[in-house]
Amino acid sequence: xxxxxxxxxxxxxxxxxxxxxxxxxxxxxxxxxxxxxxxxxxxxxxxxxxxxxxxxxxxxxxxxxxxxxxxxxxxxxxxxxxxxxxxxxxxxxxxxxxxxxxxxxxxxxxxxxxxxxxxxxxxxxxxxxxxxxxxxxxxxxxxxxxxxxxxxxxxxxxxxxxxxxxxxxxxxxxxxxxxxxxxxxxxxxxxxxxxxxxxxxxxxxxxxxxxxxxxxxxxxxxxxxxxxxxxxxxxxxxxxxxxxxxxxxxxxxxxxxxxxxxxxxxxxxxxxxxxxxxxxxxxxxxxxxxxxxxxxxxxxxxxxxxxxxxxxxxxxxxxxxxxxxxxxxxxxxxxxxxxxxxxxxxxxxxxxxxxxxxxxxxxxxxxxxxxxxxxxxxxxxxxxxxxxxxxxxxxxxxxxxxx
Amino acid sequence: xxxxxxxxxxxxxxxxxxxxxxxxxxxxxxxxxxxxxxxxxxxxxxxxxxxxxxxxxxxxxxxxxxxxxxxxxxxxxxxxxxxxxxxxxxxxxxxxxxxxxxxxxxxxxxxxxxxxxxxxxxxxxxxxxxxxxxxxxxxxxxxxxxxxxxxxxxxxxxxxxxxxxxxxxxxxxxxxxxxxxxxxxxxxxxxxxxxxxxxxxxxxxxxxxxxxxxxxxxxxxxxxxxxxxxxxxxxxxxxxxxxxxxxxxxxxxxxxxxxxxxxxxxxxxxxxxxxxxxxxxxxxxxxxxxxxxxxxxxxx
Numbered sequence: 142x143x144x145x146x147x148x149x150x151x152x153x154x155x156x157x158x159x160x161x162x163x164x165x166x167x168x169x170x171x172x173x174x175x176x177x178x179x180x181x182x183x184x185x186x187x188x189x190x191x192x193x194x195x196x197x198x199x200x201x202x203x204x205x206x207x208x209x210x211x212x213x214x215x216x217x218x219x220x221x222x223x224x225x226x227x228x229x230x231x232x233x234x235x236x237x238x239x240x241x242x243x244x245x246x247x248x249x250x251x252x253x254x255x256x257x258x259x260x261x262x263x264x265x266x267x268x269x270x271x272x273x274x275x276x277x278x279x280x281x282x283x284x285x286x287x288x289x290x291x292x293x294x295x296x297x298x299x300x301x302x303x304x305x306x307x308x309x310x311x312x313x314x315x316x317x318x319x320x321x322x323x324x325x326x327x328x329x330x331x332x333x334x335x336x337x338x339x340x341x342x343x344x345x346x347x348x349x350x351x352x353x354x355x356x357x358x359x360x361x362x363x364x365x366x367x368x369x370x371x372x373x374x375x376x377x378x379x380x381x382x383x384x385x386x387x388x389x390x391x392x393x394x395x396x397x398x399x400x401x402x403x404x405x406x407x408x409x410x411x412x413x414x415x416x417x418x419x420x421x422x423x424x425x426x427x428x429x430x431x432x433x434x435x436x437x438x439x440x441x442x443x444x445x446x447x448x449x450x451x452x453x454x455x456x457x458x459x460x461x462x463x464x465x466x467x468x469x470x471x472x473x474x475x476x477x478x479x480x481x482x483x484x485x486x487x488x489x490x491x492x493x494x495x496x497x498x499x500x501x502x503x504x505x506x507x508x509x510x511x512x513x514x515x516x517x518x519x520x521x522x523x524x525x526x527x528x529x530x531x532x533x534x535x536x537x538x539x540x541x542x543x544x
Numbered sequence: 545x546x547x548x549x550x551x552x553x554x555x556x557x558x559x560x561x562x563x564x565x566x567x568x569x570x571x572x573x574x575x576x577x578x579x580x581x582x583x584x585x586x587x588x589x590x591x592x593x594x595x596x597x598x599x600x601x602x603x604x605x606x607x608x609x610x611x612x613x614x615x616x617x618x619x620x621x622x623x624x625x626x627x628x629x630x631x632x633x634x635x636x637x638x639x640x641x642x643x644x645x646x647x648x649x650x651x652x653x654x655x656x657x658x659x660x661x662x663x664x665x666x667x668x669x670x671x672x673x674x675x676x677x678x679x680x681x682x683x684x685x686x687x688x689x690x691x692x693x694x695x696x697x698x699x700x701x702x703x704x705x706x707x708x709x710x711x712x713x714x715x716x717x718x719x720x721x722x723x724x725x726x727x728x729x730x731x732x733x734x735x736x737x738x739x740x741x742x743x744x745x746x747x748x749x750x751x752x753x754x755x756x757x758x759x760x761x762x763x764x765x766x767x768x769x770x771x772x773x774x775x776x777x778x779x780x781x782x783x784x785x786x787x788x789x790x791x792x793x794x795x796x797x798x799x800x801x802x803x804x805x806x807x808x809x810x811x812x813x814x815x816x817x818x819x820x821x822x823x824x825x826x827x828x829x830x831x832x833x834x835x836x837x838x839x840x841x842x843x844x
Contacts, residue, residue, distance in 0.1 A: 192659050192660070220656075220659050225687040228648075229645065229683065230648075234652060235649055236639070236656070237653065238652070240619070241657075259645075370619065370661070371636065372549070374550045375637050
């Protein structure tokens, strides 16, 4: 086994200093920069000590994936190539992670769906790969527009799933995500999601950590399962392969391993809370009306709250940052005073509202909406109208929605 | 990996399984001239397996594992099928993840090992069935070759889906009646060795596993060429005696019958120019080494 030593304070070949991750993220000076979301992904990766990145074009993540290629050409990434499809890319990511590399990739919409068979395999093999999901529509007829429905398919894969609202979330969570994912007691992949275009293609001021600091390298020998590099004894893994065996030992083995994956998701809770400062953020949760949302629906919710305040309606806000681990206890607490809970979402099925309904008492308080989908924007006025209608207040009629 | 790494603490020696004790004492990790002739006098890198009695695949596994030039630094990648019943009993690190993605896994793996161990040799060898290689995984098989990924792909060609009970596969012969080919297979056996050559493989061999010395040479060449130059492809006939209605002792004869000059597994080989040059260099070095050893033995 390669010698385990601290790299903190030493320099990589680009002259960046391996820095204690907590200090880098929480104490190092920040530099405000005006960047698109895609550029922010690149800047996060510049500081991530990433060994392997594998790319494939699909809107709206293509720009970020190509920008990371530029980082590779500059020498910041160990290896980089374009795979042949998302299914292949996610398998290539798995191969690199089995071989002990810190691995990063990006995908979106139909690409996420095409690759889906890989995700439970990643979790089951305890591979701490980070995958950016810049959500877009997956429906037919073809759409490339923002839509968050693909997140719902990721929720039961055993992956950690976070939903960023802003480019700043994105920058911080990419780097912090590696720290949570790679904890020996977690060691699971992370799907770091954002709403495509709204975050990837808009510019925002983002406070970056110094470019001459980077994360400590990944140490594959802290993994709870052996790294496949022939640097530790190649013991026979099992006396009989469990596949094909129809007996109690086989069932028990598979059952306990699945339970272990979800126990690892559970164990990620304390690390996630520490690194991203809680699974949710709240404002004014003593109000009778509360909006619970994730992603850019949170931003639209904030605007709606401002409009409602002008009309004398006080409304609280819950921003859900992590979907796996699921902040059940936090949401129960934050909504305990609410008589009406609104869940605005950028998808047609309302998966977040369903999760919340399954979590809190008196779930009839949950108004699953408003929903937009297929690339529609969500003007705050729609949220205001939904809330006022539910409260029995007179609401201006909105174009296309009747009165 | 150094052989030191698999040594057992004396305090724990007696509680280790006997197959592990054997591995430490007499496996051929690091032996320069390892080959099929070590079988019987050393601990093989395959423990008991759960294949059918007389399955030619088990012979193939034993010869391949005895022939890897560098097993102490080799990682193997498998796929779903009969081979996945064997890999848990193989004493080199190996990966099973999904069905058909083996060449994608190997691409990522080889690159990760190259990033992590830039100054050391780490060989990657894919071993999968014909369904995984040619049907469900063909895209990833070919794309790894197009990209010139430096690893060996070995296909165990039993001309059908054996593990699921004998369904038609792309490498099945035309006209063969099987499950999912109820009136006989309607199209020709896919000519993957030729496709491999056109796709950029530097060493391609199509043969059976009836002769262990031949398997040894082919496997050794394929790994050494992949390490230095680029992708290599070996297609080995390992008939499924169960599904073609043969008895346990008839596998070897089936292979001998199928490798006659006019048959579909007559020995075929393609070697690219750079690969030929490498093999010539290796042969010259080998000759030099043997001559030096002989001289040394003469002096002694």
